[in-house]
Amino acid sequence: MFKADDLAIFPIDSWIQQGVSWVALNLRPLFLAIKWPVEGLLSLNDTVLHAIPFPVFVVGFTLLAWRLATPGIAAFSAISLVVVAMLGVWNEAMTTLSLISTAIVFCAVIGIPMGIWCASSDRVWNVVRPILDIMQTTPSFVYLVPVVMLFGVGTVPGEVAVVTAAAPPLIRFTNLGIRMVEHEIVEAGLAFGADKRQLLFEIQLPLAIPTILGGLNQTVLTAMVLSVVVAMIGAEGLGLVVLQGLGRLDVGRAAVGGIAIVLLAMVLDRVTQKLAEPKRGGATRTSLFATVMRLVKGGRPEEPAATAIAAKQAL
Amino acid sequence: MTERLQIQNLYKIFSAAPEAALQILANGGDKNTVFDKLGAVVGLNNVSLNVPQGAMYMVMGLSGSGKSTLARCINRLNEPSAGKILLDGRDIVSLKEEELREVRRTRISMVFQHFALLPNKRVIENVEFGLKLRGVSPADRRRRAEEVLSVVGLARWGYHFPHELSGGMRQRVGLARALATDADILIMDEAFSALDPLIRTEMQDELLRLQRTLNKTILFITHDFQEALKLGTRIAIMSEGELVREGTPQSIVLEPGSDYVAAFTREIDRARLFDARSVMREAAPILRSERGILVGGAEAGDPGFVLDGEGRILGALDSTALGHARQSGEIGTPSSDYVSVPENAKLIEVARSYRNGAPMAVIDEDGRLVGTLGVGELLSRMSSTSPKTASAGDRHV
Incomplete structure (x- = not known):
């Protein structure tokens, strides 16, 4: 019987291996050039985050969450940060946070212009789209091998992997957001x-x-x-805590890392999610003002037609 | 009146390579032939029309008739495939990008069906939009925007957001934005179609009021024949990308010219469309004496009117007195029992001012007699579809 293994096997693995080796050998200056700004910003963020005293950070972050999101999310953030500190992994959490904040900067700088470019031309989008599909469906640790070959091991190559994996959604959403703008408004422009x-x-x-x-x-x-996964190529942070727990079969240690990761992820998710929602607060305030104005003028606030009447009376 | 906008043999084919389709149309093929052979949609098929300065020019058609395509070709939101669009004699189709932008910023502005306001900007910033694009300084454009807002009756709403306004008010903002640039040509694409009927009527009246002072050249796209009749100084009716009828509202109702147009005109309230001038009979002078000039209709039973040297009415003679005057050459004492209506009064108003037995005179704005009116003509015009002579300048395509 004819078996699957009887087919001639394409030596794809060795092709890719050779290709990446060649790139690593011959394009070394390019990768050093890429690595340099990543390293610079990462070490700056890392230094700053570790230098901020714990209480100052908690208060500062809580106020920020209050401003960007809701009081509830601010309270949740404060509690979560304190719990992370009580788990004894505050320094590791700050390292992870510096990895993430650095990634946000690079993703924004690369992703938003890239998304704008994709939205401006169908041809560009048709090329970029399958690449994004591949990047987003590839299991994240597959990135690690070429990153190690091209950038080496440690926190900075880890950061490169984080940026590479985290940029696609921003490109996609920027493209989508621009394309979704109402056609008639673009025509008006x-x-x-x-x-x-x-x-x-x-x-x-x-x-x-x-x-x-x-x-x-x-x-x-x-x-x-990704900032957790890159612990496998030697990046520091909360991922390393889990990895160490795994290596020593220390379930407690791994769980501590896990809980801290979950809390940090939830805090970041809630705050950035609120950012994305349309700001109801501002709108309600102005329409509340408008309602008061209308009540003063004697119009009925619940009917839109009443506003037109009020406007006419104002003439 | 000068022609502000002339559209000459305009074609729009929705296809990357329109030449083949244009060839088929030139050889006498129609829209369906093009679609069957090439799969390309013909948006406009050889449309020519002239829009005079100060006109409220209505382009009427059902959806898919190409009316919006036509409007979008004029400011080249749609690129025409062939033909010319002359703005004061200058071809818009051949303009370079830079020149086109200048035309869009200063000469042609547009009002959209769904308002197309920026939801994140306040009303006044929306009104300033065109001026901002043109690079007008913030203080100047704010001043101009406030002016225009008060023209459209929204002076107190400048610092609200569009979503706080009703539909009618939002479209006033859209109108203010278009007026703010001082463009002399206004394209209104189904501007009132998204509004509910009461607000729509209100906006139509408002537009007529504004137009009296602004005297813009307006190209108004609509699918509503009633709206076209109410607002238009001229109407162009489109179907399947072609112009099927063009003329003044009254002449189109009198002479639809095709079943397609007749379907729109059938249910029209003629009493509100036609004016006294369109049904009056010219009065010819019969006699001159020291009393004045006697004028009257040729037919028996027509009344006569006695005029002074300026053409103003001194009084009326009924048919008996008129017959007597014809025989004797002497004008008797005119009676003051008559009705005079202005020549632009709609028939419904004429009917309201009718008094039993009193002869009716049609006068111009200086009070001079221009014609006489009989009940018979009044009734037949208000009810029938029988054509009289259409006014000059009509075109059947």
Whole structure:
């Protein structure tokens, strides 16, 4: 009987192996050039985050969460951060956070312009889209092998892997957000004589921001996952705690790392998710003001027609 | 009146390579032939029309008739495949990108069906939009926006967001945005179609009121024949990408020219469409004496009117007195029992001012007699479809 193994086997593995080796050998300066800014920003973030005293960080982050999200999320953030500290992995958490925050910066710098470019041309998007599909479906630790070959081991190569894996959602959502802007509004921009730059900055980007922030949320979560996985190539942080627990069959240690990861991930998710939701607060305040105005003028606030009447009375 | 906008043999084929389709159309093929052979959709098929300065030019058609395509070709949101669009004699189709942008910023502005306001900007910022694109300084454009907002009656709503406004108010903002650039040509694409009927009527009246002072050249796209009749100084009716009838509202109702157009005109309230001038009979002078000039209709039973040297009515003569005057050459004492209506009064208003037995005179704005009116003509025009002579300048395509 004819078996699957009887087929001639393509030597794809050795081709890729040779290809990557060649690239690693011959394009070394390029990878050093890529590594340099990553290393710079990462060490800066890492130093700053570790230098901030624990109580200052908790208070600062809570206030930030309050401002960006809701009081409830702020309270949750404060409790989670304290629990992480009580688990005894505060320093590791800060290292992970520096990996994530650095990744956000690089993903935004690469992903948003890339997404804008994709939205501006179907041809570009048709090329980029399958690449993003591959990047997002490839299991994350598959990235690690070429990263090790090209950048070596340690926290900085880990950061490169994090950025590579976390950028696709932002590219995708930026592209989507711009393409979803109501056609008639884009037409209005053109009809009033907007050039390409004005169209982008006056209409497309402002209206795409909620979607782009949704992409940012995805990027943050992917970065969180990857920052744990890259412990396998020697990156420090919470992932290393889990990996050490695994290596020593120390379930307690692994669980501590796991709990801290979950808490940190939830905090980051909730805060960035609120960022992506349309700001109801501002809108309600103004319409509340409008309602009061209408009540003063004697219109009925619940009917839109009443506003028109109020406007006429105002004449 | 000068022609502000001239559209000459305009074609729009929705296809990457329109030449083949244009060839088929040039050889007498129609829209369906093009679609069957090439799979390309013909949006506009040899459309030519002239929009005079100050006109409220209505382009009427059902969905898919190409009316919005036509509007979008004028500011080149859609690129025409062939033909010319002359704006004051200058071809828009051949403009370079830079020049086109200038035309869009200063000459042609547009109002959209679903308003197309920026939801993240306040009303006043939306109104400033066109000026901002043009690079007008913040203080100047704010001043201009406030002016225009008060013209459309939204002076107190400048610092609200569009979502806080009703549909009618939002479209006022859309209109204000279009007016703010001082463009003399306004394209209104189904501008009132998304509004509910009461607000729509209100906006139509508002537009007519504004147009009296602004005197813009307006190209108004609509699927509503009633709206076209109410607003239009001229109407172009489109079907399947072609222009099927073009003319003044009254002439289109009088002479639809095709079953397609007749289907729209059948149910029209003629009493509100036609004016006294369209049904009056010209009064010819019969006699001159020291009393004045006697004028009247040729037919028996027509009344006569006695006019002064300026053409103003001194009084009326009934048919008996008129017959007597014809025989004797002497004009008797005119009676003051008559009704005069302005020449632009709609028939419904004429009917309201009718008094039993009193002769009716049609006068111009200076009070001079221009014609006489009989009950018979009034009734037949208000009810029938029988054509009289159409006014000059009509075109059947």
